[in-house]
Amino acid sequence: MDRIAREMMTHDFADAAWQERHAITRVDQLRAWMGVAAGDDLMRDIELGLARAPMAMRITPYVLNLIDWSNFLQDPIRKQFIPVGSEILPSHPLRRMDSLHERESSPVDGLVHRYQDKVLLLATDRCPVYCRFCTRSYGVGLDTQSVSKKRSPAFQSRWDTILAYLRATPVIVDVVVSGGDCFRLKPSRILTIGMGLLSIPSIRRVRFATKGLAVLPMKVTSDHEWTDALAEVSDAGRNRGVEVSFHTHFNHPREITAYTIAAAELLFKAGIRMRNQSVLMAGVNDDPEVMQQLVKTLSDLHIQPYYVYTCDLIDGIEHLRCSVRLACQIEKAVRGITAGYNTPLFVVDTPGGGGKRDVHSFEHYDSQTGIAVYQAPSVRPKQLFTYPDPLHSLAPDVQVAWSDPQHAKRMLTDAVEAGRANSTGFE
Numbered sequence: 001m002d003r004i005a006r007e008m009m010t011h012d013f014a015d016a017a018w019q020e021r022h023a024i025t026r027v028d029q030l031r032a033w034m035g036v037a038a039g040d041d042l043m044r045d046i047e048l049g050l051a052r053a054p055m056a057m058r059i060t061p062y063v064l065n066l067i068d069w070s071n072f073l074q075d076p077i078r079k080q081f082i083p084v085g086s087e088i089l090p091s092h093p094l095r096r097m098d099s100l101h102e103r104e105s106s107p108v109d110g111l112v113h114r115y116q117d118k119v120l121l122l123a124t125d126r127c128p129v130y131c132r133f134c135t136r137s138y139g140v141g142l143d144t145q146s147v148s149k150k151r152s153p154a155f156q157s158r159w160d161t162i163l164a165y166l167r168a169t170p171v172i173v174d175v176v177v178s179g180g181d182c183f184r185l186k187p188s189r190i191l192t193i194g195m196g197l198l199s200i201p202s203i204r205r206v207r208f209a210t211k212g213l214a215v216l217p218m219k220v221t222s223d224h225e226w227t228d229a230l231a232e233v234s235d236a237g238r239n240r241g242v243e244v245s246f247h248t249h250f251n252h253p254r255e256i257t258a259y260t261i262a263a264a265e266l267l268f269k270a271g272i273r274m275r276n277q278s279v280l281m282a283g284v285n286d287d288p289e290v291m292q293q294l295v296k297t298l299s300d301l302h303i304q305p306y307y308v309y310t311c312d313l314i315d316g317i318e319h320l321r322c323s324v325r326l327a328c329q330i331e332k333a334v335r336g337i338t339a340g341y342n343t344p345l346f347v348v349d350t351p352g353g354g355g356k357r358d359v360h361s362f363e364h365y366d367s368q369t370g371i372a373v374y375q376a377p378s379v380r381p382k383q384l385f386t387y388p389d390p391l392h393s394l395a396p397d398v399q400v401a402w403s404d405p406q407h408a409k410r411m412l413t414d415a416v417e418a419g420r421a422n423s424t425g426f427e
């Protein structure tokens with residue numbers, strides 16, 4: 001776009017601080033950015049979308065530059081960050097604000113302990129961008145018109161408690177530092193967290209999880225203090241026999257640019273292991289060719305494609321969710337195109353806190369009612385977990401059945417009974 005070309009000449013587009021300063025957070029800023037593409041009807045549609053979205057808007061100029069404005073409504077980058085009211089479908093009746101029950105699994109504020117030997121450390125509630133489909137829409141980002149976020153106390157006040165819990169629980173060997181996004185952590189905090197975790201002898205692996213490399217890659221190449229802090233933690237971990245890795249979040253091959261390549265090369269040369277987690281979304285990457293290209297391109301950057309998640313059951317994103325059947329089909333199309341270790345596992349993060357399950361591993365799946373039933377023996381052995389397909393993937397009469405609470409309850413009970421009959425460990 002002319003405007004962006006001008007910005008790039010007058011500002012340092014490759015500077016992360018400039019990107020942060022110029023992030024778009026309001027509709028009037030977006031209108032100004034869009035210029036002639038911002039018709040009144042479209043802007044009203046965006047305002048309507050934002051009014052119903054659980055996530056606030058924040059988009060870097062870099063991401064705005066990735067959007068094909070001539071194909072705004074269908075653009076796979078736009079769909080991740082800018083809601084439009086006309087595409088939002090009624091949410092599934094099973095959606096919940098904290099659909100993975102993370103807060104129930106938090107022994108101390110800001111630490112989710114669901115799996116036996118692994119925890120999730122929520123180090124911040126801020127991100128360089130806000131994604132519409134965020135699992136943590138209950139607590140990440142600013143309040144929206146529809147959601148008042150559940151805030152954790154300030155990090156400094158809970159850090160000692162978190163460290164004490166980790167020291168007292170030596171079964172935990174693996175810590176994911178997330179949030180929010182570690183791109184919003186100051187270098188001093190990266191060091192505090194990284195070195196603090198490395199001081200605990202039982203911890204063997206630390207992962208810093210971020211969408212940042214996909215939406216603000218110039219952070220790695222221009223914020224030297226931040227990148228040096230990450231490299232320092234990585235080096236210290238290696239010297240102590242602890243793996244410190246970097247988990248990225250790319251969803252579409254168009255998110256990979258010359259800026260990404262430069263950043264990934266720098267991290268690779270610094271010896272930092274990288275893995276990617278994607279979210280499968282309709283109209284974004286629910287196409288075998290798109291997913292294949294994403295997997296190949298990431299592999300070439302030494303970013304190991306690790307997981308592809310189905311969307312969680314979050315408000316306002318029913319149109320982005322894909323069925324279990326489609327997830328299985330795309331997984332089959334991807335498996336075999338490259339080395340197995342670069343082939344992502346397609347997973348359902350089961351609503352209700354069963355954790356991640358291989359999408360194919362259901363005990364029962366009825367594509368008519370759209371209910372998949374999963375067992376989670378090492379997380380909650382006595383329970384079965386259901387994941388529903390999006391309503392729009394079901395026949396009209398089944399969609400009507402879901403809107404009747406009694407009928408919906410019966411479909412769920414029948415599915416769980418069928419799952420129980422097929423599964424082991426429930427005698």
Ligand code: SF4
Pocket residue numbers: 126127128129130131133134135136140179180181210211
């Ligand atoms: S960057 Fe991650 S934590 Fe932040 S809004 Fe996106 S998905 Fe959520």
